[in-house]
Amino acid sequence: MLSRRQLLSAGALLAGATAWTKTSAMGLPDAAVMESPDMQPPIFPTSGPDYQPVVTLNGWTLPHRMNNGVKEFHLVAEAVERELAPGSTAYLWGYNGQSPGPTIEAVEGDRVRIFVTNKLPEHTTVHWHGMILPSGMDGVTGLTQPGIPPGKTFVYEFDLVKSGTFMYHPHADEMVQMAMGMMGFFVIHPKDPKFMRVDRDFVFLLNAFDIEPGSYVPRIMEMTDFNLWAWNSRIFPGISHLPVAKNDRVRVRVGNLTMTNHPIHMHGYDFEVTCTDGGWVRPEARWPEVSIDIPVGAMRAYEFDAKYEGDWAIHCHKSHHTMNAMGHDVPTLIGVDNSKVTDKIRRVQPDYMAMGDRGMADMGEMEMPLPDNTVPMMTGWGQFGPIEMGGMFSVVKVREGLSANDYADPGWYKHPEGTVAYEWTGDVPAPTKSGDAKTMAPAAHGGHGKQG
Structure with a gap:
């Protein structure tokens, strides 16, 4: 009996290689595998220049070994199962057990x-997006290899001739392989440990x-009409929160390998x-944003000083990108009385629920029947009720007293x-206390990140 992963790996040729060992690798570095969807x-670093390592939302960093002064990594391109959120799994292609693949970290x-070992049913390559390297290492099928x-x-x-934030992905049957989830981050830290140092990264x-409700495999021919917008192949409420200690200097690095641009907005701060x-952007050339x-095909990193405690939303500001499993042919029924047709439909389908005549907020509260392997379009709960979001949405949780490198979820914010x-x-209203006014100012006016 073949597992689902083995079936996706296209049969007996690759089915026997699902577990990589030192013996079968004949001297290759171990190919670490991660199957947990949680942020690791x-x-x-245990040698060489010091740096503050990055944390990948719902992901992990690939270990390496040293061999005569060279850092050696092992990527395995393979079919994977990725939990998009609890209750929804996708059959994708990725690296080392996950999509996206593990983050690679090294130093300038x-x-x-x-x-790079290929367990896919077709050929592949790896392109090191944005990096300065020999042409023959650039990873374009037919052109450079x-x-x-x-x-x-x-x-x-x-x-690695320069520090910064880069990506990796195939340049082989790119439409299929990237649509199936093959991508990852490559972070090169500065040689000078003090340069651009932050507390959390x-x-x-x-x-x-584009995964139809009830199905598992993306439609690879889709160009624009996607129905699941994800961060690291996760959708809200499955996306990790970003725990931050008050007064930390924080960096957020975001890469875009979708088919459209994404305005990422964070609440409570500039x-x-x-x-x-x-x-890196020179200090005199940096600009403030919210x-x-x-x-498309680019990354941006931004930084802020975590001065203001709270639960601050972070999301794509294209409203359809904070929804799950959207049906784009749904008519607008706001103001329509559909009670009569609802009664008729319930005679043959007792579980039928009419929705949309008052807006779509009811979607966040109702537990209507859904196809297997499908999460609601608007989902996730906070301390005050349904958050009514999906897709590209998470929460930056700034808290007093978090210890360094503690990334555990601190729970919901206790508002003064x-x-x-x-x-x-x-x-x-009672007169506002001076302390209350001071507390409220950050939420009303935002913060000011320092230049560094």
């Missing part, structure tokens, strides 16, 4: 050797799928754009008395 702790000046055949391992080796990739995939548009919006009942 950072990996701190390092020489790296990356072994032959494709890596199924069952074979190729080696990429080059020096988050990374995630923007990706999108921030500075400090890096693009072309390099939303940063991430173009008098700082939550409330219903007016006609009474004259």
